[in-house]
Amino acid sequence: IQPRSVDAYLSGIVNQLEPHFPHVRQSRHSPLVKRTIQGALRLLGRPVLHKQPILRNDLLRVLQALQHPLDHNDLLWVTQLHCSFYALLRLGELVSPNELALRDSSKLSLHTSVHMSDIDFSFLLQRDKTDTRYEGNRVLIQRSWVSSDPLALFQCYLASRDLRFPLHPYLWLRADGCPPTRSWFIRRLRLFFPANVSGHSMRTGGATSLAATGVSPDQI
Numbered sequence: 001i002q003p004r005s006v007d008a009y010l011s012g013i014v015n016q017l018e019p020h021f022p023h024v025r026q027s028r029h030s031p032l033v034k035r036t037i038q039g040a041l042r043l044l045g046r047p048v049l050h051k052q053p054i055l056r057n058d059l060l061r062v063l064q065a066l067q068h069p070l071d072h073n074d075l076l077w078v079t080q081l082h083c084s085f086y087a088l089l090r091l092g093e094l095v096s097p098n099e100l101a102l103r104d105s106s107k108l109s110l111h112t113s114v115h116m117s118d119i120d121f122s123f124l125l126q127r128d129k130t131d132t133r134y135e136g137n138r139v140l141i142q143r144s145w146v147s148s149d150p151l152a153l154f155q156c157y158l159a160s161r162d163l164r165f166p167l168h169p170y171l172w173l174r175a176d177g178c179p180p181t182r183s184w185f186i187r188r189l190r191l192f193f194p195a196n197v198s199g200h201s202m203r204t205g206g207a208t209s210l211a212a213t214g215v216s217p218d219q220i
Contacts, residue, residue: 003040051198053205056147059085062192065165072160072175077156077188080172080180082150084202085209087139091199093125094172095180108173108179114158119143121154123171 001009010028018026027033044091059082065076080094087088097104106127113124113136143151165173186199193201211217 003037003045006037006040026084033170037215039046051195051201051204052192052196054081054085054197054201055205056085056206056209058193060147065091065192070156071096072164075157075160076172076174076180079150079153080185081189081202082148082153083139083141085206086141086144086150088138088206088210090203091182095182095185098183110169111161111171112141112169113138114171116155119151121151167192 010033014024014028022073057189062081063078066078070078083089084091084094094109096108104127106126109123109126113126115122120140120142122138125137127136141150143149157189161168161171164175165177168177170179172179176182182199187199189199210219
């Protein structure tokens with residue numbers, strides 16, 4: 001266990017013990033415990049490794065590097081790449097877990113939730129960790145006039161998807177008719193990016209891009 005995680009573990013332990021030992025919180029904040037944690041951080045702590053964000057230019061570079069005309073799987077992957085960047089989505093909100101036991105079909109976005117216009121498109125995240133009312137969260141993505149356009153890609157993907165699977169309920173589908181998985185997405189990501197780019201890099205890159213254009217942190 002990393003020393004920086006000890007503090008969180010101790011808080012959880014104190015929370016469980018406090019009903020039985022009322023003074024455990026005072027012991028948790030004693031000088032001895034505090035100095036022990038500080039010493040462990042100095043002696044055994046490791047720097048936090050941040051993943052490299054994906055930038056707007058990277059999106060255009062990837063799109064140009066793909067073989068055209070794009071096949072269905074390429075369309076799916078590059079469209080999800082753009083959606084994650086522009087909507088600040090976690091990869092887990094677009095793909096299924098690798099482990100069968102963790103997959104939940106009720107979390108998959110439905111084709112019927114898609115709304116489109118000339119300037120934007122949207123779809124519903126059926127269930128999300130921030131969705132306390134279980135109503136779903138609507139993701140709205142606008143057309144981009146800078147770099148590659150997510151709306152144009154989504155239109156192309158949707159046309160390919162509807163041609164192949166007109167009656168399938170789920171929005172995101174590979175050419176074999178199955179929802180994409182995390183490992184499937186990351187394998188394709190590795191063709192264009194080094195190991196310090198991960199599934200979280202689109203979200204951080206999108207946030208960095210918004211900050212660079214002057215969007216305030218409370219709106220990102």
